[in-house]
Structures are given as C-alpha cells and as structure tokens.
Amino acid sequence: LTALRNPHARVRLAAGVARGGKVTASVSGVSLSVSLTSPSLGAYTLMPAGRAAPEVAVGGHAVDTSLRDFDGGSDFTLAVMGDPDGADNPVHARLAPDRNLLPSSAYRARLRLLHMAPELEGRAQVSLTKDLVVVTSDPFFANPNLYAPADAGDTAARLVASSPDFSDGPFFDEDVVIVGRGVYSLFVMTGAERPVGLLSRER
Numbered sequence: 290l291t292a293l294r295n296p297h298a299r300v301r302l303a304a305g306v307a308r309g310g311k312v313t314a315s316v317s318g319v320s321l322s323v324s325l326t327s328p329s330l331g332a333y334t335l336m337p338a339g340r341a342a343p344e345v346a347v348g349g350h351a352v353d354t355s356l357r358d359f360d361g362g363s364d365f366t367l368a369v370m371g372d373p374d375g376a377d378n379p380v381h382a383r384l385a386p387d388r389n390l391l392p393s394s395a396y397r398a399r400l401r402l403l404h405m406a407p408e409l410e411g412r413a414q415v416s417l418t419k420d421l422v423v424v425t426s427d428p429f430f431a432n433p434n435l436y437a438p439a440d441a442g443d444t445a446a447r448l449v450a451s452s453p454d455f456s457d458g459p460f461f462d463e464d465v466v467i468v469g470r471g472v473y474s475l476f477v478m479t480g481a482e483r484p485v486g487l488l489s490r491e492r
C-alpha cells in the first residue's frame with residue numbers, strides 16, 4: 290500500500306491592525322478574507338499545499354510577505370498586525386503553525402497564547418493565567434506554536450491575559466469552561482483603543 294499525501298493545507302487570517310484596519314489576504318490564489326475588520330479572526334480555508342508567498346493588503350495597500358512552506362495536512366494562521374499610519378509599528382505579516390493536536394487525556398486541554406500587539410513589544414511579556422495560575426507567556430509572537438497543558442473541568446475557570454506593564458486592566462478576563470481534550474488559542478491583538486483578547490476553541 291502507498292500512503293497518499295494530503296494535497297491541501299488550511300489557513301486562516303488573524304486581522305490585528307490598528308484603528309480597525311481592514312485586511313484582505315489570499316494564498317496561492319485562494320482568498321482567505323476580503324476586508325476583514327480588525328481585530329478579528331477568520332475561518333480556516335483549504336488551499337493547495339506547497340511553497341507560496343501570501344498576498345496581503347491593508348486598506349488597499351500591499352504588505353510585504355515572503356515565501357513560506359504550507360505542508361499538506363497542516364493548519365496555519367496568517368497574522369497581520371501593526372499600524373498603517375505609524376512608523377514605529379509598520380504593518381507586517383507573520384505565519385504561525387497551528388498544531389491543534391488533541392491531548393491524550395480526557396481530563397486535559399491545551400492552551401496557546403499568541404501575542405500580536407506590537408505596541409506592547411519591549412514591555413513585560415503577556416501572560417495567560419487560569420484561576421490565577423500562569424499557564425503560558427509570550428513576549429510578542431515569540432512562541433506562536435507553544436501549547437501548554439491545562440486541567441479541564443465541568444465548571445468555569447477564570448482565564449486572564451495581562452501584562453504587568455499595562456495598567457489599564459487585562460486584555461481578556463472571562464469565565465470559560467475548559468473542555469476535556471479541547472484545544473484553545475487566545476489572541477492578544479491591537480484594538481480600537483487598547484489591546485484586546487480573542488479566544489478561539491480549535492478542537
């Protein structure tokens with residue numbers, strides 16, 4: 290028997306551009322989203338596996354990208370961030386591998402933090418806590434493929450994403466039921482007035 294390789298990858302767009310910037314993106318001629326308003330997260334889209342350079346535009350202006358490998362059977366997040374009108378944090382795109390593997394235990398989950406708010410770069414790292422215990426931390430997109438284990442349960446746990454250098458309160462603060470064998474990603478993005486957190490259950 291010959292194993293058949295998956296001819297497709299899945300990609301989604303994470304739009305985190307300042308001042309509600311609208312992001313349009315495609316890969317290998319496949320549209321991911323048209324004018325997705327920041328901050329928000331698009332749905333996964335199937336594309337042909339292979340090497341390609343994403344095409345990204347913010348407000349009609351092209352964003353420089355580079356060739357990347359999109360392996361068959363893999364998931365990716367194309368993160369677009371920065372300020373279209375700011376020289377300090379210009380708009381740029383990064384690709385994060387989404388390793389959405391299920392935990393082996395029905396009583397465990399996997400949590401990931403993606404820090405894509407460049408205005409916080411250089412400050413203390415952003416941390417994600419569950420019931421006041423640090424689960425994982427990320428100093429600006431340094432560990433986009435780092436998944437941390439966490440206990441699951443039937444009752445809600447308090448998830449908080451914050452930075453000690455940001456005095457205006459946490460970016461995300463909600464009670465969430467962490468489902469067994471669940472996989473979660475928390476995106477910290479540039480918001481209208483301050484960074485905000487968006488939680489996505491992947492599996």
